[in-house]
Amino acid sequence: MITNKQIKRNNFLTQGVHLLMTQGYHATGVNEIAKAVQVPKGSFYSYFNSKEDFAAETITHYIEPFIQLLKKHIEQSPHDTLAALKNYYEELIITVGKNGYKGGCLLGNMMGEVGDTSELCNQALKSAVERYRLLQYHALIKAQKQGTVRQDRSAEMMANLLVNSWQGALLRMKIEKSVQPLQEFYDTLLGDYFISA
Amino acid sequence: MITNKQIKRNNFLTQGVHLLMTQGYHATGVNEIAKAVQVPKGSFYSYFNSKEDFAAETITHYIEPFIQLLKKHIEQSPHDTLAALKNYYEELIITVGKNGYKGGCLLGNMMGEVGDTSELCNQALKSAVERYRLLQYHALIKAQKQGTVRQDRSAEMMANLLVNSWQGALLRMKIEKSVQPLQEFYDTLLGDYFISA
DNA sequence: TCTTAATAGTTGACCAGTCATCTTTAATTG
DNA sequence: CAATTAAAGATGACTGGTCAACTATTAAGA
Numbered sequence: 001m002i003t004n005k006q007i008k009r010n011n012f013l014t015q016g017v018h019l020l021m022t023q024g025y026h027a028t029g030v031n032e033i034a035k036a037v038q039v040p041k042g043s044f045y046s047y048f049n050s051k052e053d054f055a056a057e058t059i060t061h062y063i064e065p066f067i068q069l070l071k072k073h074i075e076q077s078p079h080d081t082l083a084a085l086k087n088y089y090e091e092l093i094i095t096v097g098k099n100g101y102k103g104g105c106l107l108g109n110m111m112g113e114v115g116d117t118s119e120l121c122n123q124a125l126k127s128a129v130e131r132y133r134l135l136q137y138h139a140l141i142k143a144q145k146q147g148t149v150r151q152d153r154s155a156e157m158m159a160n161l162l163v164n165s166w167q168g169a170l171l172r173m174k175i176e177k178s179v180q181p182l183q184e185f186y187d188t189l190l191g192d193y194f195i196s197a
Numbered sequence: 198m199i200t201n202k203q204i205k206r207n208n209f210l211t212q213g214v215h216l217l218m219t220q221g222y223h224a225t226g227v228n229e230i231a232k233a234v235q236v237p238k239g240s241f242y243s244y245f246n247s248k249e250d251f252a253a254e255t256i257t258h259y260i261e262p263f264i265q266l267l268k269k270h271i272e273q274s275p276h277d278t279l280a281a282l283k284n285y286y287e288e289l290i291i292t293v294g295k296n297g298y299k300g301g302c303l304l305g306n307m308m309g310e311v312g313d314t315s316e317l318c319n320q321a322l323k324s325a326v327e328r329y330r331l332l333q334y335h336a337l338i339k340a341q342k343q344g345t346v347r348q349d350r351s352a353e354m355m356a357n358l359l360v361n362s363w364q365g366a367l368l369r370m371k372i373e374k375s376v377q378p379l380q381e382f383y384d385t386l387l388g389d390y391f392i393s394a
Numbered sequence: 395t396c397t398t399a400a401t402a403g404t405t406g407a408c409c410a411g412t413c414a415t416c417t418t419t420a421a422t423t424g
Numbered sequence: 425c426a427a428t429t430a431a432a433g434a435t436g437a438c439t440g441g442t443c444a445a446c447t448a449t450t451a452a453g454a
Contacts, residue, residue, distance in 0.1 A: 168361025
């Protein structure tokens with residue numbers, strides 16, 4: 001039963017990612033979430049203390065696959081970490097595009113909607129972004145040592161630019177209904193600015 | 198009477214900017230908006246057709262002062278448009294910081310929350326972002342001709358990077374409760390990457 | 395039998411939006 | 425000019441519906 005409960009809990013989080021990403025926090029009801037997991041609405045609070053709690057956990061649940069995917073790419077190209085980063089983002093752009101330019105990134109959406117109003121979500125967002133950012137930071141340092149990424153700019157600064165302008169590009173994608181902003185992000189940074197002279 | 202109504206309408210939009218920016222679309226009620234303007238709730242619909250309509254108009258109302266401010270800076274430094282851009286963003290960072298890292302940018306927040314679900318807001322966002330982006334694009338072209346901004350990169354690409362990473366930096370500011378991401382944005386792009394060799 | 399977990403129904407509050415009623419202004423008439 | 429009427433505008437109570445959260449009840453397991 002412990003396992004069964006954890007499976008359902010996981011199911012809650014997976015459905016939560018989808019609902020919160022496409023509709024946002026305030027536009028998604030607890031009832032709707034429970035219905036999506038085919039669990040009675042009354043049971044929601046036996047899995048989570050509150051909707052806010054649930055959202056914070058969903059944020060943490062969301063970022064994990066992205067971290068694992070990027071790690072996989074880095075491990076698969078141990079001698080060309082820049083290529084790993086490029087492959088990762090290429091894959092990401094295709095995946096995001098398949099969703100019909102809807103949703104974007106749960107982290108970005110939640111940062112905008114509740115990042116400064118919900119303390120629980122703020123903490124979850126802060127740690128998720130930092131974990132994700134650090135991974136890219138270390139990848140950039142590796143690539144610098146490999147000579148593919150320029151060494152006259154700090155990996156710190158480049159990692160921040162990478163994370164921030166990706167978020168901005170996703171917002172642009174949403175309103176322009178095109179992956180073009182994402183493609184341009186890729187070309188500008190990973191295809192040009194970061195490249196070793 | 199025409200004037201009086203238009204004044205109140207303007208008041209609605211100004212209060213709307215504040216409420217929608219700090220709380221978001223779905224977390225802000227029509228009742229709350231009407232209360233803020235000290236107008237009976239029932240009267241809201243004599244000023245606007247719907248909440249969605251109101252939000253779309255608020256978006257347009259929001260961006261205008263920013264465009265005017267940037268234009269002012271550009272006109273005040275006709276021979277150094279890069280300096281105008283830098284001054285503008287310096288001023289912006291101070292202003293945003295004074296709000297206690299809350300809110301951020303209405304455009305960014307609304308793009309994330311309703312940019313892909315409300316057609317009315319989508320249109321308003323699209324045109325607001327484009328107007329704002331174009332202004333910076335033309336400023337960058339001017340600065341390129343003045344020799345202060347590098348000419349081996351397109352102003353188009355730089356304008357997009359400017360707009361996108363500013364949005365991302367604002368999201369980071371929200372969750373880190375610090376203007377540091379904004380400052381780094383400034384140093385990275387306007388203080389380094391865009392500068393003529 | 396006793397304990398623990400699941401859940402259906404309910405809670406008061408609030409949502410966007412409507413509408414009948416009331417107030418104010420304008421026009422018309424004596 | 426005053427009185428009456430008609431039109432226009434303002435407004436608060438109300439609509440059906442949904443919200444997050446609680447709780448009394450039922451079911452299950454030991």
